[in-house]
Amino acid sequence: MNESQFDCAIVGGGLAGLCLAIQLADKGREVILLEKEEYPFHKVCGEYISNESYSFLERIGLPLTTMNLPDITEVKISSPNGKSLTRKLDTGGFGISRYTLDALLFELAKKKGVVVWQNAQVNEVVSDGDSFVLRTGRKEYRAKIVCGAYGKRSLLDRKAGRHLPGAIPGALNYLAVKYHVKLDFPPNRIELHNFKGGYCGISKVDGDKCCLCYLTNAEILRENGNTIKLMEQNVLMQNPHLKAYFSEAVFLNERPLTISQITFGKKSPVEQGMLMIGDSAGTVTPLCGNGMSMAMRASFIASNLIDGYLDGRITFAQLTFLYKKEWHNSFSSRIRTGSLIQPLFGKKILTNMAIGLFRAIPWAADKVISATHGQPF
Template structure:
């Protein structure tokens, strides 16, 4: 409670509060700290912990992460340069990834960023935010303990779906979503370290990629209606996922390393407000790209960079108003991610209509140029500080 009391007294109130300590929140904190800003990250869970995530990261964010001080070269990460896609019946296509990427578990990734942030002087408070109010050009952030923290700027990085979305009455939270995410790690039984696989099955698709331990992450997105008919993850894997012969072979010859798989329901791909009640939203809180695009983690990091840059401008330039900050961030977010999100929605629509997807895959199989074009439309260019 010491760190909380420190921030509840006027002169020591943080200039920036970041709600959520995932990839976006941690990245924004490191960026702002590097620019000399006083930051408090409020995160409900202690590190390290696993999260439902594809765990493939595009190299577009690698230079930026290294500039923030994260030494990725020392982590022995799998270097991924090939994408493998299969149809429900197991027809395979392979293509090189223009930028490539690396495999890393969220268990390690988030923890390393957290340790770096602590080392750099970022302050953390492990608690739950239950409300945020904006009045008189200042935020009041209420914690589960009923204590309040006051701040000039708040960044929202609290993930795909949160009770805070309900409290803020965000539009997408009113609609039920049919999507369920499931993830587990498996002992590697021959999956190449340089390969990320994306495999279709009835009602969903799953990704395979190696992590820093050598284990393979299997993360899939499924329609809940399809899932609940089978009564559990094991039965669903056997009866539905295994209709894809590649995934059937993987599951039959691999041993899970988690006590039980992780899952998250009500994953929404609906459009979200990037700025909501003057809070700058980052990462999945601002918008979620379909996992088949393989770019969610990079987008979260990039969006945090864009938000942090606008916050710095707001805090350092007298003529750069809050309205300017919000307008500029919205414009940059749309410019960098709008097209990717649109393409992701179109690809997912195609993938979940088996007849058309199989036909499209056969077409793409005869044109790797077309597949590379699809990849380039869902990924960005390398970003620097």
């Protein structure tokens, strides 16, 4: 293998990038993946994976059935005043920390022959007609195809003016906070508790821990002196369920993991000749979809089309056209629904009313819940 000329280069080694790399390596392609962090590392994420991607993960080589992961079969949702609703999940999901999952996929990718460079932030991608050149601080790489799998926030998007708050029409600016905690909590349940300005998800992951992760708008933090602890006491703990959890939980990290300036919505699945996979093409609100499964599904779609291009079965123009088409068919309506629903949550009166309504008409709740889960692929 020529160490700086590849069939495909992937920028970013989250779920989208790692899964794409593994599938292309399985098809015999020479792949390089550049990740700016070093595995294993934590990520802000609710860590509930919809079962739609269970068989996909097993197929690419992750032995999920042997891992004794929490099997999540019901959801409990509460409004800010604590009124709650519990429903069975049709598709359901499982819990695994991103620390564990991404590291396992990284090992799998290496085993399958993917060249993975860690601590390698890509600063620039340019096309010279025949191929692409990727530049990190240390080295340059060439590839026939480049995929952007760099998530919702990246230097590359900043340079392209793609992700700035407000760059997506109608997008709000959110902040997310995540902890791993020890808590007496049912392993088969995910709970979503609303509070003024946001909501908090809790579910079990590997290692008998719970992932406690919340999303709020930046304004709520500002109103609380930009202090997370104060915001949790003054706002989140107004919900009696969250009050109990925050009081009883043993917090396993000294400080939470946070990310700010998150926006939700559609970007573009192809940008300057790069196929965008996962959150880099558009982000769905965690309440209204399953971003991780969407990232994996996008990698599945892209891997088949890229293989066709590298084989000469389709042209580059057909590759980008077909990827855009399949991407829109698979995700557009999910992202649109998400953007419409997201602003309703965290609105005290509206959420109280919605939970009241869903308690009276439970089948309507089931319909909304099932719209957030896709079909297996």
